Amino acid sequence: MLGLLNAGLDAVQARLAWVTTDAIDWKFYLQVCSWSVCLFESYLLLRQFPLYSKTEPPPVLAEHFKPDTFKKSQAYGKDKAKFSLISGLYKQVVDSLFLHYGLMAWSWKVGGRIIAKLGYGPEYEILQSIAFAFTLFFVSSLPSLPLSVYQTFVLEEKHGFNKTTPALFVTDLLKGWAIGFAIGAPFLAGFLSIFKWAGDRFVPWLMAFLLIFQMSMVVLYPTVIQPLFNKLSPLPAGDLRGRIEALASKLNFPLKHLYEIDGSKRSSHSNAYFFGLPWSKHIVIFDTLIKQSKPEEVEAVLAHELGHWYFMHPTKLLFLSQIHIFTILALFPAFLHAPPLLRAFDFPPSVAAKPPTIVAFLLYQMLLTPLEAVVAMLMNAVSRRFEYEADRFACELQTTLKDEEMADMGDRLGRALVTLHVENLSTVWVDWLYSAYHHSHPTLTERLRALEGSKVDVAKQKGVAEKKEL
Numbered sequence: 445m446l447g448l449l450n451a452g453l454d455a456v457q458a459r460l461a462w463v464t465t466d467a468i469d470w471k472f473y474l475q476v477c478s479w480s481v482c483l484f485e486s487y488l489l490l491r492q493f494p495l496y497s498k499t500e501p502p503p504v505l506a507e508h509f510k511p512d513t514f515k516k517s518q519a520y521g522k523d524k525a526k527f528s529l530i531s532g533l534y535k536q537v538v539d540s541l542f543l544h545y546g547l548m549a550w551s552w553k554v555g556g557r558i559i560a561k562l563g564y565g566p567e568y569e570i571l572q573s574i575a576f577a578f579t580l581f582f583v584s585s586l587p588s589l590p591l592s593v594y595q596t597f598v599l600e601e602k603h604g605f606n607k608t609t610p611a612l613f614v615t616d617l618l619k620g621w622a623i624g625f626a627i628g629a630p631f632l633a634g635f636l637s638i639f640k641w642a643g644d645r646f647v648p649w650l651m652a653f654l655l656i657f658q659m660s661m662v663v664l665y666p667t668v669i670q671p672l673f674n675k676l677s678p679l680p681a682g683d684l685r686g687r688i689e690a691l692a693s694k695l696n697f698p699l700k701h702l703y704e705i706d707g708s709k710r711s712s713h714s715n716a717y718f719f720g721l722p723w724s725k726h727i728v729i730f731d732t733l734i735k736q737s738k739p740e741e742v743e744a745v746l747a748h749e750l751g752h753w754y755f756m757h758p759t760k761l762l763f764l765s766q767i768h769i770f771t772i773l774a775l776f777p778a779f780l781h782a783p784p785l786l787r788a789f790d791f792p793p794s795v796a797a798k799p800p801t802i803v804a805f806l807l808y809q810m811l812l813t814p815l816e817a818v819v820a821m822l823m824n825a826v827s828r829r830f831e832y833e834a835d836r837f838a839c840e841l842q843t844t845l846k847d848e849e850m851a852d853m854g855d856r857l858g859r860a861l862v863t864l865h866v867e868n869l870s871t872v873w874v875d876w877l878y879s880a881y882h883h884s885h886p887t888l889t890e891r892l893r894a895l896e897g898s899k900v901d902v903a904k905q906k907g908v909a910e911k912k913e914l
Contacts, residue, residue, distance in 0.1 A: 489528055493529075559571050861892070
């Protein structure tokens with residue numbers, strides 16, 4: 445099996461042999477591609493922007509949005525769109541300047557100086573790669589800090605969502621950097637060690653390594669990392685806990701823990717999700733969601749989330765991500781041995797002659813910018829389909845569980861979705877192309893329309909079943 449895989453990969457590399465020899469202006473290509481994506485995203489924002497001037501919600505939502513609430517929603521959406529447009533162009537200008545003046549080559553040189561002060565030479569490529577990666581990350585993240593401050597303390601504050609204090613903002617930032625180093629350094633060491641060990645036959649071994657890392661993070665993030673930022677407490681006994689535990693039991697969902705998270709510590713936005721391994725799942729509900737919705741509506745939101753589990757949506761997305769990763773890795777060896785690629789980005793001949801793995805990989809990832817934009821759009825389409833399936837699952841619980849108490853689950857879910865949009869001042873007028881590119885969920889109008897269709901189908905199925913019984 446490995447022999448067949450390697451033969452196929454060799455054939456791919458043979459077709460890409462020109463990458464290792466031809467002097468291509470890769471920097472110009474990347475500038476054109478990154479600006480094309482940026483300008484396309486700006487165009488989408490300009491398509492969306494006029495919709496914030498509408499004075500009334502869609503007819504299907506008219507009874508749910510009070511005039512004052514809709515006005516606030518439109519104002520919030522308009523301010524976010526302005527911020528996204530300006531910040532997107534600003535980031536692109538900064539990235540272009542970094543690219544033009546050779547930030548990556550400079551960072552590699554600085555990484556070498558850092559390990560030299562520790563007594564190590566350039567033969568310690570993995571150590572220099574770690575120093576390079578964190579130098580590059582630190583320098584490239586500095587220009588975006590003012591944007592984060594503005595978004596948190598001006599934009600979100602203006603519309604009543606921000607709960608983050610300046611001290612908490614700085615603490616979160618420092619914690620994020622510390623965790624990034626604590627996880628990133630050993631990850632990078634393992635990642636690069638596989639290249640050293642396997643050579644050009646790295647693809648299956650690196651995929652296995654990345655899969656193990658992904659599975660580890662599924663467990664580590666909510667149990668180790670997230671508690672450093674938020675407090676997870678067992679959901680108190682009561683109507684809501686009883687409803688969720690009963691629903692999980694009926695569906696044979698392997699619920700181990702049921703948590704309430706203090707999302708209100710930083711924001712008024714709300715959410716709910718589950719995580720864990722196949723045999724041990726944990727549900728987390730934001731305290732804001734509990735305050736904003738009735739227990740039966742929160743139960744409906746969780747019914748939707750359990751629909752994702754029932755249809756194995758996380759597993760399917762993981763499978764698709766593995767196909768994506770395999771495609772990326774399969775094409776990489778040609779770029780791994782491409783001195784012209786590094787020379788195009790201002791690396792000296794001594795470095796370009798034997799390209800450092802991490803440098804070649806990061807440059808290769810940057811060259812994939814337009815392809816990644818298309819892949820993200822396709823993944824959003826898959827995600828939206830899964831959202832419809834999970835909504836339909838909630839509607840069909842009455843039939844699935846043969847439980848008449850679930851007969852109004854579709855209505856409850858619809859009310860919960862409306863409440864979430866109202867409380868979060870979410871945009872309800874959305875351009876179709878903007879939504880297709882950016883949104884992993886259907887719009888509220890689309891979901892309510894689909895829910896109505898699902899409820900009609902369930903009623904028909906129930907009627908057919910009753911006739912058969914007669």
